[in-house]
Amino acid sequence: MKNLVAGIDVDGIQTTFALVDEFGKIYAKGSFxxxxxxxxxxxxxxxxxxxxxxxxxxxxxHDISAIGIGAPNSNYYTGDIENAANLIWKxxxxxxxxxxxxxxxxxxxxxxxxxxxxxxxxxxxxxxxxKHFAVVTLGTGLGSGxxxxxxxxxxxxxxxxxxxxxxxxxxxxxxxxxxxxxxxxCYASSKGLRRTAVELLEGKNESTRLKNIPIEELxxxxxxxxxxxxxxxxKKAFEITGEYLxxxxxxxxxxxxxxxxxxxxxxxxxxxxxxxxxxxAMEKNVMPLWKGKVKLTLSSLEYENAPxxxxxxxxIKEIQKKNTTVARRKIF
Amino acid sequence: MKNLVAGIDVDGIQTTFALVDEFGKIYAKGSFxxxxxxxxxxxxxxxxxxxxxxxxxxxxxHDISAIGIGAPNSNYYTGDIENAANLIWKxxxxxxxxxxxxxxxxxxxxxxxxxxxxxxxxxxxxxxxxKHFAVVTLGTGLGSGxxxxxxxxxxxxxxxxxxxxxxxxxxxxxxxxxxxxxxxxCYASSKGLRRTAVELLEGKNESTRLKNIPIEELxxxxxxxxxxxxxxxxKKAFEITGEYLxxxxxxxxxxxxxxxxxxxxxxxxxxxxxxxxxxxAMEKNVMPLWKGKVKLTLSSLEYENAPxxxxxxxxIKEIQKKNTTVARRKIF
Numbered sequence: 225m226k227n228l229v230a231g232i233d234v235d236g237i238q239t240t241f242a243l244v245d246e247f248g249k250i251y252a253k254g255s256f257x258x259x260x261x262x263x264x265x266x267x268x269x270x271x272x273x274x275x276x277x278x279x280x281x282x283x284x285x286h287d288i289s290a291i292g293i294g295a296p297n298s299n300y301y302t303g304d305i306e307n308a309a310n311l312i313w314k315x316x317x318x319x320x321x322x323x324x325x326x327x328x329x330x331x332x333x334x335x336x337x338x339x340x341x342x343x344x345x346x347x348x349x350x351x352x353x354x355k356h357f358a359v360v361t362l363g364t365g366l367g368s369g370x371x372x373x374x375x376x377x378x379x380x381x382x383x384x385x386x387x388x389x390x391x392x393x394x395x396x397x398x399x400x401x402x403x404x405x406x407x408x409x410c411y412a413s414s415k416g417l418r419r420t421a422v423e424l425l426e427g428k429n430e431s432t433r434l435k436n437i438p439i440e441e442l443x444x445x446x447x448x449x450x451x452x453x454x455x456x457x458x459k460k461a462f463e464i465t466g467e468y469l470x471x472x473x474x475x476x477x478x479x480x481x482x483x484x485x486x487x488x489x490x491x492x493x494x495x496x497x498x499x500x501x502x503x504x505a506m507e508k509n510v511m512p513l514w515k516g517k518v519k520l521t522l523s524s525l526e527y528e529n530a531p532x533x534x535x536x537x538x539x540i541k542e543i544q545k546k547n548t549t550v551a552r553r554k555i556f
Numbered sequence: 557m558k559n560l561v562a563g564i565d566v567d568g569i570q571t572t573f574a575l576v577d578e579f580g581k582i583y584a585k586g587s588f589x590x591x592x593x594x595x596x597x598x599x600x601x602x603x604x605x606x607x608x609x610x611x612x613x614x615x616x617x618h619d620i621s622a623i624g625i626g627a628p629n630s631n632y633y634t635g636d637i638e639n640a641a642n643l644i645w646k647x648x649x650x651x652x653x654x655x656x657x658x659x660x661x662x663x664x665x666x667x668x669x670x671x672x673x674x675x676x677x678x679x680x681x682x683x684x685x686x687k688h689f690a691v692v693t694l695g696t697g698l699g700s701g702x703x704x705x706x707x708x709x710x711x712x713x714x715x716x717x718x719x720x721x722x723x724x725x726x727x728x729x730x731x732x733x734x735x736x737x738x739x740x741x742c743y744a745s746s747k748g749l750r751r752t753a754v755e756l757l758e759g760k761n762e763s764t765r766l767k768n769i770p771i772e773e774l775x776x777x778x779x780x781x782x783x784x785x786x787x788x789x790x791k792k793a794f795e796i797t798g799e800y801l802x803x804x805x806x807x808x809x810x811x812x813x814x815x816x817x818x819x820x821x822x823x824x825x826x827x828x829x830x831x832x833x834x835x836x837a838m839e840k841n842v843m844p845l846w847k848g849k850v851k852l853t854l855s856s857l858e859y860e861n862a863p864x865x866x867x868x869x870x871x872i873k874e875i876q877k878k879n880t881t882v883a884r885r886k887i888f
Contacts, residue, residue, distance in 0.1 A: 356712040370811065372704050372711075379704075379813025380688040381849070386810040389843050391803070403844055471723070478718040479702065479811060481711025511721050512735055517713070 226286040229543075230275050231536025233337065234258060234295035236310035239271065242529075243278055243288065244536035248348035250529065251286075252278045264313040265322070272326045290331040291323060292538030294340035294531055299382035303334055309401075333542045337361060338385060339376045340534030341523070342369025345486050347537035350524040357482045359523065360387060360469075362491035362498070365401070366409035366416075370480060377480075388413070390472055412469035414444035414490050421447050421461040432457035448494040462494065463501040470505025477506075477514050488523035488530055495522060558618040561875075562607050563868025565669070566590060566627035568642035571603065574861075575610055575620065576868035580680035582861065583618075584610045596645040597654070604658045622663040623655060624870030626672035626863055631714035635666055641733075665874045669693060669863055670717060671708045673855070674701025675873050676866030677818050682856040689814045691855065692719060692805075694823035694830070697733070698741035698748075702812060709812075720745070722804055744801035746776035746822050753779050753793040764789035780826040794826065795833040802837025809838075809846050820855035820862055827854060 228251060232241040235258065242253040254274055261267040279288060297308040303320025305311065324332040335343075342359040345351040351359075355374045361367040366388035370377040377384045388409030389402055397406020398419060410416050422439055425432070433455050437446055450458035473485055491498055503520045510518070525533055560583060564573040567590065574585040586606055593599040611620060629640040635652025637643065656664040667675075674691040677683040683691075687706045693699040698720030702709040709716045720741030721734055729738020730751060742748050754771055757764070765782050766774065766789055782790035805817055823830055835852045842850070857865055 354712075356716075372709055373707065375705065377704055377812060380686075380815040381813055383845060384688075384811065384813035386813075386843060389810045390807045391841060394803075404841070471726075475722045475807075476811070478721045479716060479808070480709060481713055481716035481718075483712040509723060509736070511718060513715060 226284055227289050228286045229536050229539035230288055230291040231532040231534070231539065232271060232275075232291065232293040232295075233340075233531035233535050234293060234305075234311075235337075236296070239267075240532055241271065241275055241278070242532045242536065243275075243282065243286070244533065246347075246540055248525075248533055248536075250532070251284075252282055253532070254278055259312050262312070264317050267313070268319065268322045268326065271323060288327075288330065290333070290539035290543050291327065292340070292343075292535040292540070292542065293319060293323075293332065293334040294337040294535040294538070295319065295334055296336060298334040298336055300333065300335045300339070300376070300378050301382040303332070305334070331539070331542050331546065333538050335376065335378075335538055336367060336369075337363075337531055337534065338367025339369040339378070340538050341367075341488050341525075341530060342371050342376055342534075343537040343541050344525055344530060344534030345488075345523060346371060346374075347540055348525060348533050350486060350521060351484065354483050356480065357484045357486065358387075358476060358480065359486045359488055360473075360492075361489040362413055362469075362487060363489040364414055366413045367489075368476075370482075372480060387472065387476060390475070392468060392472055408468065408472045412465050412472070412491075416468075417444045417447055417461055417465045417491060418442060420464050421458065424457050424460055424464075428457070430457055434458055444491060448491075448497060451494065451497050459497070462497045465491070466498055466501025466503075467505045469498075470502040470507075471509045473502065473506045473520070474509035474511075477510050477518050481514070482518060484519035484521060486521055486523045488525065488527075492522055493527050558616055559621050560618045561868050561871035562620055562623040563864040563866070563871065564603065564607075564623065564625045564627075565672075565863035565867050566625060566637075566643075567669075568628070571599075572864055573603065573607055573610070574864045574868065575607075575614065575618070576865065578679075578872055580857075580865055580868075582864070583616075584614055585864070586610055591644050594644070596649050599645070600651065600654045600658065603655060620659075620662065622665070622871035622875050623659065624672070624675075624867040624872070624874065625651060625655075625664065625666040626669040626867040626870070627651065627666055628668060630666040630668055632665065632667045632671070632708070632710050633714040635664070637666070663871070663874050663878065665870050667708065667710075667870055668699060668701075669695075669866065670699030671701040671710070672866030672870050673699075673820050673857075673862060674703050674708055674866075675869040676857055676862060677820075677855060678703060678706075679869035679872055680857060680865050682818060682853060683816065686815050688812065689816045689818065690719075690808060690812065691818045691820055692801075692824075693821040694745055694801075694819060695821040696746055698745045699821075700808075702814075704812065719804065719808060722807070724800060724804055740800065740804045744797050744804070744823075748800075749776045749779055749793055749797045749823060750774060752796050753790065756789050756792055756796075760789070762789055766790055776823060780823075780829060783826070783829050791829070794829045797823070798830055798833025798835075799837045801830075802834040802839075803841050805834065805838045805852070806841035806843075809842050809850050813846070814850060816851035816853060818853055818855045820857065820859075824854055825859050 393406035725738035
């Protein structure tokens with residue numbers, strides 16, 4: 225009997241799910257549009273139905289031991305999604321509890337996609353065997369999953385790890401979705417990269433292929449494509465993005481002293497274009513004590529499957545935790 | 557038989573030690589000048605001698621279960637002091653190992669004073685029962701001890717928690733002892749407070765009692781004294797200090813989501829003078845998610861005894877850890 229887990233990645237548009245083993249091998253995979261169901265209850269029932277169907281199609285004997293879910297604004301401690309701006313259901317959604325009830329009380333755990341990415345890196349990727357590291361996801365926004373002593377840092381309320389909302393520009397910072405100004409994610413994310421490129425385009429008359437694209441249609445992918453072809457403005461936009469990110473990572477290092485930091489997500493998919501300037505700025509700004517000592521690298525998980533692998537790894541991590549019993553003798 | 561621990565606080569000038577129980581009651585206490593001994597070996601022997609003498613004077617039957625030491629630049633993982641600028645012995649000093657050998661291999665643990673302060677707060681102070689919090693020590697410099705899941709965050713190499721070396725001023729920052737510029741501790745510490753006051757004095761002709769003190773003699777205590785008496789320049793210096801600190805704490809919260817943050821050390825001894833502006837800036841800058849939710853308060857440990865209580869608590873925490881046995885069953 226093969227032990228598998230289900231990994232589920234929820235975003236505003238798509239819900240993707242897979243059956244995965246402890247080595248990160250994906251046995252079956254599927255997806256459906258998240259907004260298919262107006263009622264949250266029906267959405268949860270659909271997840272169960274889809275996973276059962278996937279399991280039924282698999283022709284090797286297997287057991288689904290646990291279910292891990294990466295979802296926006298979700299809380300590991302409560303199992304709920306809380307006030308997610310990008311989902312159609314509002315308020316507090318008891319995702320883990322409802323799904324677990326449908327699966328005969330199997331362990332179901334949720335966390336946000338950045339924490340799932342960190343666990344994915346730890347179980348399947350470049351952070352195997354590491355106890356202290358961080359994964360920074362550079363998508364539309366900037367998320368981070370911080371691992372301390374082998375466990376994700378969830379903090380007092382389950383929402384720790386908001387590196388994207390470190391304020392890095394004090395005066396006239398860009399407005400952030402969180403309601404404040406100057407947050408890191410306004411600079412180091414696909415949105416941030418785009419805004420930086422637009423500012424560069426407005427300010428200069430330099431020859432650049434980006435001028436051929438109407439500004440409102442310009443995407444971070446266009447910028448990456450142009451930068452790879454050597455376009456100076458596009459390259460400059462990546463350099464500025466990396467500079468902001470590297471400075472923030474130097475601060476992160478001072479607080480958590482990680483063995484390594486991994487970059488993942490869409491912007492990280494531009495590889496050296498973002499890695500090189502980030503590393504330069506990180507090394508320039510970090511305390512002498514850590515110069516040349518903290519590895520900065522790209523996530524080793526395949527970009528396409530990273531979210532579901534992270535979710536699956538979350539389930540595996542949970543089983544490992546449950547198998548650890550703690551006995552205490554008290555003297556003091 | 558009473559179970560006691562020895563707590564030792566090492567600084568460049570004085571070595572203070574005490575025998576303490578699990579409730580923070582100090583049974584006996586002593587000190588000697590740290591620089592009495594040119595040879596590190598003799599310094600360690602002196603510690604042993606002093607603790608034995610203290611123990612011999614105590615007329616209740618007792619056992620010293622473990623020894624905790626707060627010392628600059630010390631590493632919990634290795635037990636060594638590493639390249640401490642303020643001590644007369646250079647390089648790597650195997651303090652825990654040598655002292656443990658002299659005490660028949662009793663557990664001896666070291667960490668820096670900020671981490672010891674955090675453990676002191678957890679075992680004896682306002683952080684009892686808390687799993688996620690931070691203690692910020694505002695002394696000559698700024699140290700921080702971060703507790704995550706009930707354990708101090710030492711990081712990969714033992715040196716995590718350097719909140720004082722978060723860069724908070726990007727352009728023309730004050731030069732820092734670490735070799736960089738614009739670190740938080742150049743602004744939020746007794747040195748920082750003093751520099752801020754001096755800048756205010758240079759810039760203005762406002763009436764202030766601080767002008768009666770020659771600038772090279774001005775101390776942070778003078779500034780606190782004047783501020784308490786209502787001096788506007790001294791009060792302004794505290795407000796600016798609190799503003800820098802509060803902004804940095806808002807960033808710390810985004811990363812670790814603590815239940816509470818405690819301020820300790822000399823500058824925190826000015827109580828509301830520093831607490832009020834820090835809280836204001838923290839609440840102004842923190843993400844909406846955490847507004848009004850993270851407690852900012854003064855350490856509840858008596859200022860005078862906080863360092864040795866922190867060191868004693870480190871020893872108690874170590875015994876608690878050793879009494880926790882972990883059994884694992886492996887499925888994945």
